[in-house]
Amino acid sequence: MIELSDVAYSYGGAQLFTNLTLALTPGSFQFLTGPSGAGKTTLLKLCYGDLRATAGRVSLFGQDAATMSRDDVAMARRRIGVVHQDCQFLDHLPVAENIALPLQVSQRAAEADGNLDELMAWVGLSGQAQQRPPELSGGERQRAALARAVITSPDVIIADEPTGNVDWEMSQRLLTLLVELNRMGKTVLIATHDMNLIRAAKSQVSAHVLRLKDGRLQAGVAL
Amino acid sequence: MNARGTPGLRRALALLVGDPSADRAVPPTGFTARLTVFTAGAMAFLAVFAIAFSLATGRLADRWSSELARTATLRISAPADQADAQVGRALTVLEQTPGVATARALDDDEERALLEPWFGPDLPLDTLPIPQLIEITETAEGYDATGLRARLQAEVPGAVLDDHTRWRVPLVAAAERLRTLGWVALLLIGAATAAMITLAAQSALSANAQVIRVMRLVGARDTYIAGAFVRRFTLRSGLGAAIGTALGLVAVAALPDGSDASGFLTGLGFRGAGWLVPLLIPPLAAVTAFFATRAAALRTLRSQA
Ligand SMILES: Nc1ncnc2c1ncn2[C@@H]1O[C@H](COP(=O)(O)OP(=O)(O)OP(=O)(O)O)[C@@H](O)[C@H]1O
Ligand SMILES: [Mg+2]
Numbered sequence: 001m002i003e004l005s006d007v008a009y010s011y012g013g014a015q016l017f018t019n020l021t022l023a024l025t026p027g028s029f030q031f032l033t034g035p036s037g038a039g040k041t042t043l044l045k046l047c048y049g050d051l052r053a054t055a056g057r058v059s060l061f062g063q064d065a066a067t068m069s070r071d072d073v074a075m076a077r078r079r080i081g082v083v084h085q086d087c088q089f090l091d092h093l094p095v096a097e098n099i100a101l102p103l104q105v106s107q108r109a110a111e112a113d114g115n116l117d118e119l120m121a122w123v124g125l126s127g128q129a130q131q132r133p134p135e136l137s138g139g140e141r142q143r144a145a146l147a148r149a150v151i152t153s154p155d156v157i158i159a160d161e162p163t164g165n166v167d168w169e170m171s172q173r174l175l176t177l178l179v180e181l182n183r184m185g186k187t188v189l190i191a192t193h194d195m196n197l198i199r200a201a202k203s204q205v206s207a208h209v210l211r212l213k214d215g216r217l218q219a220g221v222a223l
Numbered sequence: 224m225n226a227r228g229t230p231g232l233r234r235a236l237a238l239l240v241g242d243p244s245a246d247r248a249v250p251p252t253g254f255t256a257r258l259t260v261f262t263a264g265a266m267a268f269l270a271v272f273a274i275a276f277s278l279a280t281g282r283l284a285d286r287w288s289s290e291l292a293r294t295a296t297l298r299i300s301a302p303a304d305q306a307d308a309q310v311g312r313a314l315t316v317l318e319q320t321p322g323v324a325t326a327r328a329l330d331d332d333e334e335r336a337l338l339e340p341w342f343g344p345d346l347p348l349d350t351l352p353i354p355q356l357i358e359i360t361e362t363a364e365g366y367d368a369t370g371l372r373a374r375l376q377a378e379v380p381g382a383v384l385d386d387h388t389r390w391r392v393p394l395v396a397a398a399e400r401l402r403t404l405g406w407v408a409l410l411l412i413g414a415a416t417a418a419m420i421t422l423a424a425q426s427a428l429s430a431n432a433q434v435i436r437v438m439r440l441v442g443a444r445d446t447y448i449a450g451a452f453v454r455r456f457t458l459r460s461g462l463g464a465a466i467g468t469a470l471g472l473v474a475v476a477a478l479p480d481g482s483d484a485s486g487f488l489t490g491l492g493f494r495g496a497g498w499l500v501p502l503l504i505p506p507l508a509a510v511t512a513f514f515a516t517r518a519a520a521l522r523t524l525r526s527q528a
Pocket of ligand 2: 040041042085160
């Protein structure tokens with residue numbers, strides 16, 4: 001679905017990584033770990049076309065990201081649910097509308113009926129539906145971001161530290177949501193520092209763990 | 224509508240009709256909104272006057288030039304016993320003059336009608352030394368007034384050629400120039416409106432960079448994002464222009480009314496169907512805003528890719 005081959009990236013200075021290869025195969029469940037500043041967020045941004053690789057080839061659903069038009073990227077994004085590390089919202093709209101935004105922009109607003117309430121209840125935000133995002137706690141924002149990422153039932157879910165600010169119990173609920181989606185055939189990639197989360201996931205699905213360090217991606221880290 | 228034009232039109236309409244819920248994605252910008260309404264209103268107000276000005280100067284130029292084309296008079300003051308002979312000679316001379324389309328002596332009834340406003344009816348014309356009048360109409364090329372005068376002087380001593388409307392020639396040219404200036408002013412008003420709306424749209428777009436970024440991340444296409452801005456500015460400009468046009472029309476209607484004769488200033492109002500011309504201003508302002516905002520939005524979205 002999404003493939004990076006021999007990809008390099010730099011923000012203008014030194015290369016963050018070179019010759020990096022990663023494949024999000026359909027139905028896979030993968031974790032990305034590594035020290036802070038290793039480039040995990042950067043790598044995820046390459047996966048959803050927010051950044052363009054400085055070398056190598058990134059393919060999004062069979063299309064070469066380097067040659068995709070802005071409309072092509074928009075269409076690819078509709079198949080990818082993203083939880084950003086810094087959870088960006090439209091601060092003037094209520095949480096419920098923010099969560100439904102991906103449906104809204106792809107003219108699928110009708111699908112929000114029912115699904116939206118159910119999803120908000122699952123992430124524990126039923127009471128916050130009409131609040132504005134700036135009024136939410138860090139953890140509530142993360143839950144809202146995850147709800148927004150999965151509302152369209154996208155083929156691929158990419159989450160950057162989705163459980164960084166929530167308690168253990170809530171992180172298990174969020175994990176369950178991702179595991180259920182994976183069982184429905186969705187592809188999942190999660191960047192996290194949380195080894196307990198990885199352990200919990202491994203007990204439910206066959207999850208692969210990748211470690212990004214010093215510009216290299218290593219597979220199968222022992223826990 | 225040709226085959227190539229249709230998708231373009233459909234895209235433009237989609238941008239306008241689009242999905243109004245997209246508009247909620249862009250936070251309300253009270254200040255820019257009020258500025259846009261005000262600008263469109265002020266410009267529409269000015270445009271009403273520019274149109275009134277152009278139409279009035281146009282009317283003036285038309286009237287003056289048609290009078291020019293029509294009239295010259297030959298006045299013959301001769302002793303009663305020579306009058307008929309001189310009129311006959313004058314008519315012969317005029318018939319032979321190139322550039323004179325018709326020459327016709329007015330009969331007594333017509334002369335009486337001309338004098339009636341001053342002397343009342345039943346004027347005993349034959350007992351008064353009233354000059355005989357010959358009405359001349361010119362061809363498009365016109366005649367040589369100096370040559371004609373010289374010939375008349377030699378052959379019809381009592382004749383005076385009065386081509387009094389000729390002094391208006393430079394005035395007609397001036398009126399036509401003024402009409403052109405009026406249209407140029409209208410064009411400038413339109414261009415200034417486009418420029419100001421572009422600036423307002425640009426500022427709204429850069430103030431909403433974060434909104435655009437979030438919309439992009441959830442898969443919004445450029446036309447969807449642009450549509451939210453385009454609709455907003457189109458509606459505001461149309462609304463502002465409608466208000467400005469209405470006020471402009473009221474102001475023109477309130478100008479002191481003068482008869483045709485009282486000249487240019489009091490003739491500034493609209494006549495008949497002319498009142499409908501300013502009604503084009505609001506839709507034109509909306510169309511201008513539509514294209515100005517669309518260009519600004521697509522340009523910004525391209526550069527923020
Ligand atoms: N926009 C940017 N411009 C320049 N440098 C950047 C930019 N974004 C990130 N970097 C740098 O790139 C490196 C990798 O950043 P990135 O956010 O990918 O790390 P990370 O692995 O996600 O870290 P963390 O675990 O703390 O989230 C960091 O050194 C960071 O300073
Ligand atoms: Mg990060």
